[in-house]
Every structure is written in structure tokens, then in C-alpha cells.
């Protein structure tokens with residue numbers, strides 16, 4: 679008689695194998711106590727430190743060593759000054775604009791980071807279909823990804839650019855939040871949504887049980903549903919310091935004059 683599969687084996691699906699990154703070089707870094715740590719630089723420019731005592735080994739102080747940073751930036755995708763990338767992004771966005779209802783530049787460009795790695799553009803299709811816009815976009819550089827609904831190219835200037843379709847204007851705001859980032863701001867928002875039984879993604883703020891769309895049309899609407907104020911993109915990299923995630927019902931500003 680066949681045994682019914684345990685819930686464990688039902689849950690456990692085969693995960694696609696992750697590509698193992700080759701170690702490009704190791705750099706010895708001398709710590710404060712004179713210990714030497716062999717910092718590993720991977721082929722994609724990511725760095726890892728073998729030191730103990732840090733929760734996130736990819737964030738330890740040894741990785742801030744100038745030599746490690748140099749080795750890392752020479753391998754990873756090179757960042758370029760904001761102005762240079764912004765000009766190219768504006769051109770790309772302008773070129774697809776006539777076929778679209780909405781086009782907007784996202785990512786670190788929208789956050790106006792001084793150095794930018796690549797370009798992210800979102801659009802809502804208009805007179806042309808999603809596929810037509812993507813096909814047009816792919817002619818602006820060397821296509822690197824052949825997914826059917828997104829365009830990813832490397833422009834002749836060597837800057838990578840991604841084009842993401844947003845199918846419905848009802849989730850335009852949610853898509854903007856998602857593609858503007860940065861990652862840890864998005865994660866904080868998602869955790870907050872999860873705690874309320876909702877789920878947040880580029881497809882909107884959705885009630886988990888019923889799949890009902892709670893908010894999504896504008897960033898303000900999504901953030902307001904989470905009891906958060908809208909945060910200008912330029913401040914999102916610093917959202918923890920801005921403490922905006924805590925503003926809301928939980929903490930109130932003290933009335934003036936009543937001690938600190």
C-alpha cells in the first residue's frame with residue numbers, strides 16, 4: 679500500500695539551482711585586534727567576510743576597507759553620475775511616450791542618487807500594446823532578456839535599462855512604490871502590510887484572504903492605507919532615520935513644552 683505523502687514532502691518543492699558565483703579574488707584585511715580576515719570578492723562584485731560576530735556578514739566593517747571597495751566596484755556593474763544616466767533615461771522614456779498612457783522613470787534615478795547603476799522605467803500601455811512597446815524598447819540597445827512582457831537592454835553607452843509594464847492604472851501607485859525602492863524600504867512596507875493580513879506588491883495592496891484590492895492607484899493611497907505619510911523618493915534611502923515608518927497611530931508627537 680502506498681503511503682500518503684507527508685505534509686512535509688508536499689510543501690517542499692524543488693527549488694531551481696542557484697548559480698554558484700565564482701570567487702574572483704580574496705583580499706586579506708587586518709582587523710582592529712590584528713586578526714586577518716580573508717575577504718572574498720565574487721565575480722559579480724559582491725563581497726563576503728568570514729569574520730564572526732556579525733549578523734549580516736555582508737555588512738561588516740572589513741568590507742568597508744578601501745581596497746575591498748575598489749575590487750568590488752571594478753567587478754560589479756559600474757555606477758555612473760546621476761546626470762549622465764538621467765539624460766539617457768529621459769530620452770528612452772520620451773521615445774516610448776507616444777505609444778503609452780503613462781511612462782515614468784523609477785529606481786535610483788527617481789530617488790536622485792548621486793551615482794546610478796541602471797535605468798528602470800514603468801509604463802501603462804496606450805495606443806500600442808505592451809508587447810509593441812517592449813519590442814520598440816528592445817531596439818534601443820542590445821536585448822539581454824527575452825521575457826515576453828518586459829524589456830531589458832544594454833544601451834550603446836553600456837548602461838542597463840529595464841522596462842516594466844503596469845497593466846492597470848488602478849495599481850500605478852503600487853507599481854511606483856515597488857520600482858522606486860530601495861529594497862529595504864519596500865520590505866518594511868511589506869512587513870507592515872503582512873501584519874494586517876494584506877499583501878503588498880507591484881500589483882497593489884491586496885487583502886490576503888479575499889484578494890480584494892485595498893489600494894494601489896497612487897503611492898499616497900497605498901501608504902495612507904498603511905497609516906503612513908507619503909515620503910519623497912529622495913528620502914526613501916534614509917527612511918529609517920526619517921522615522922516615518924513609526925509616525926501614525928503608534929507614536930504621537932509630544933505636546934510642546936512637556937519635557938524631553
Ligand SMILES: [Zn+2]
Nearest residue numbers: 727729738740
Ligand atoms: Zn568582517
